[in-house]
Amino acid sequence: MKSLIILLLSCFTVMSCDDTSTDHLEEPTKTIQKQSVVFIVGIDEDDNSFYKNAKAHFSQQNITVVEDIRALDAIILWLNNNADDKIYDQIHIASHSNPWEEMTLLTSEDGERITAASLKNKALPQPSDGITENTKIIIHSYGLGANKNLIKALKLVFSSDVMPSIYASEYFSVFGGQFASHYLAQPFYVFYSTTNSPGNKALSNEIAQKYPNANLNWLTALGTHEETTAGAIYSYRFNIPIDWEIVFDDASEIPQLTTADSIMDYILENDEFSFALYDLGIPMEKFQWTSSSEENILKIQGNTTVLTVLMPVMNTYEPAEYTAPEFTHARLFSQF
Incomplete structure (x- = not known):
């Protein structure tokens, strides 16, 4: 099976103090723009x-x-x-x-x-x-x-x-906010299989356990998608896809991966894929897994949704003001 970057005029010519020849005058230093x-x-x-x-x-x-x-x-x-x-x-x-x-x-x-x-x-x-x-x-x-x-x-x-x-x-670098044209926001992450959201209540409990010292109203944040007041927390969602192709010498060698569990077992058996997921740092079970084959190529697709709560970075000394990014x-x- 095959698998898958001035000239600084420093001419130290000795000149007499009364030498008025223009031959030895230094050129003006060029300004670098x-x-x-x-x-x-x-x-x-x-x-x-x-x-x-x-x-x-x-x-x-x-x-x-x-x-x-x-x-x-x-x-x-x-x-x-x-x-x-x-x-x-x-x-x-x-x-x-x-x-x-x-x-x-x-x-x-x-x-x-x-x-x-x-x-x-x-x-x-x-x-x-x-x-x-x-x-x-x-x-x-x-x-x-x-x-x-x-x-x-x-x-x-x-x-x-x-x-x-x-x-x-x-x-997160945020442009076009309601209260500032550019600011930064601290992210808090939780993941779920893209087509299988457990719902905001379960996700708010999970993110609260993940960040026990944050002391934020997670449920309100998950239901809010933009700042309602200056500095208010809100949430943002995006997907991270995985798309792998494995080429086999013969189509008969392609394993039958018909369930998510069988796909995850196959990934765990292959160091290249399991190390890639380890480097990514997102739990395997947080992905929606599918597979298909075409001729001698096995295709494995994964998709996870990243639910991100954003807390704008505010000025320590002026809490109503955003920290300049x-x-x-x-x-x-x-x-x-």
């Missing part, structure tokens, strides 16, 4: 307005907004083509993501979503001199700062002989 840019790298679906709100927020800043790019290689090429003898101060990337595996940003137009593995296996353009060790790349996403392996791999993509700094937060704030963002 800086520029900043934000990439809005997706299109909103259904009632989600993350990208629309991110564009509206950054359009009010003194920063170039680019919204027609969907892939990482295209971002690098844009940066290379628009350096114009300047250096990049800040590069912002607004992208959907989850803390466990991936970004919705693609490696290339026909490539995969960005994960630590897909970045490792993808040849990407070399960044230009516009990106320096003083360049700051800020990722605005959903808890991506918790995925340290992905962020470290992303940093290597933007590095040449120098390495910029990347900033990402374990909090400043990427240099060490409590809010991690620097890589």
Whole structure:
């Protein structure tokens, strides 16, 4: 069975004090110009307005907004083509993501979503001199700062002989709130098999047991889908899919996986799949599992719904005010 990155004019020419020759006059030091840019790298679906709100927020800043790019290689090429003898101060990337595996940003137009593995296996353009060790790349996403392996791999993509700094937060980056155009929110997670929700009461009991020190009204939060007052908690749901294909030498070798239990047993018997789930950190039984086969290929699909309670990060000294989502704030963002 087969299985499945000035000239500082320091010419120390000895000159006499009364030498007035212009041949030895130093040229004026050239001023290095800086520029900043934000990439809005997706299109909103259904009632989600993350990208629309991110564009509206950054359009009010003194920063170039680019919204027609969907892939990482295209971002690098844009940066290379628009350096114009300047250096990049800040590069912002607004992208959907989850803390466990991936970004919705693609490696290339026909490539995969960005994960630590897909970045490792993808040849990407070399960044230009516009990106320096003083360049700051800020990722605005959903808890991506918790995925340290992905962020470290992303940093290597933007590095040449120098390495910029990347900033990402374990909090959710929220744009277009009713009371602030941009803020961060602390997430609390609970999972369930996508087509088999146990209901808000059971989920509120489960999340209360998972976070016993939070002392929040979980049931109210699960029934609320946006802030009702400044700083009020609310919930958000999204799905994480798994899609595996296993190629067999012969179709007759494909096991008959007709139940969720048989699929989970098969996964446990295969180190590659069980280790992948272990790295993901989501219990196997929280997924809805299905399987199918086509010729000599076995397909296994899993889907879990992530129910996320969001608590906006408020100012410690002014509780009615949101904490500014400043990427240099060490409590809010991690620097890589």
